[in-house]
Amino acid sequence: MPSLKDLKNRIGSVKNTRKITKAMQMVAAAKLRRAQDAAEAARPYADRMAAVMAGLTANAAGQSGAPRLLAGTGDDKRHLLVVMTAERGLAGGFNSSIVRLARQHAERLRGEGKQVAILTVGKKGREQLKRDYGSLFVHHVDLSEVKRMGYDTARAIADEVLARFDQGDFDVATLFYNRFESVISQIPTARQVIPAEVPEGATANALYDYEPGEEGLLAELLPRSVATQIFAALLENAASEQGARMSAMDNATRNAGDMIDRLTTEYNRSRQAAITKELIEIISGAEAL
16 A cells, blocks of 8 residues: 555545646647637638639540649559658547558558558658658658648649659559547548549539630649649648647546546545544553553
């Protein structure tokens, strides 16, 4: 049985831990508000870009002169998985849920005899995938110095992906990230960005004439669409990370409180038992005299 001193030290240690987790919860809550606003503000732009692209791609898909970012390479044997996670842990299942989805996707592709390459964004995903898939890594994006997610970061990632596509390194590229729903709900998501997917039911918009022409517009908009989708994914991830961390730290704070209550009860019982033992010894000694 632990001594009174040990119990007292453990209670003090857990109280200090509770202070830290509570502080981290409050910091995550403050960051969540900004990250959520940024993610929600980007959604209308991303949705509108998707709507414009849907009309253009529906008309150009299948044509002989369609850009490679839309038509693809004519094959789907080589896949690039862009796994986007956080630089830090202590966020519940935020990172592991993304990695799990990417693992499932990679195993399915490899089971079909296809080649897989992995580009990691964020340290935690790289750490979790390194043991089993380290030989498949082709690039890593470090976000540790990024204080606030901006379009320039997404543009740099898109440029790396597009350069590899132009070099013929892969046929299909898919993003893996968490879509923010609420503080307690983040949805692991896989989105193909190369070649661009034509939404089901999309039809060409015959009400507009495009200048300098649909092919010219697609050549300009398709790379921008890749960057926009990456930017939206980064913002969704940022909000999801803070929501998951806020929830995880809230749970940790509650658990610490429960542990303090249990240890305090045990301490009081041990203290009472020690006092009772001392009284019995005093009384026994007095009777012996």
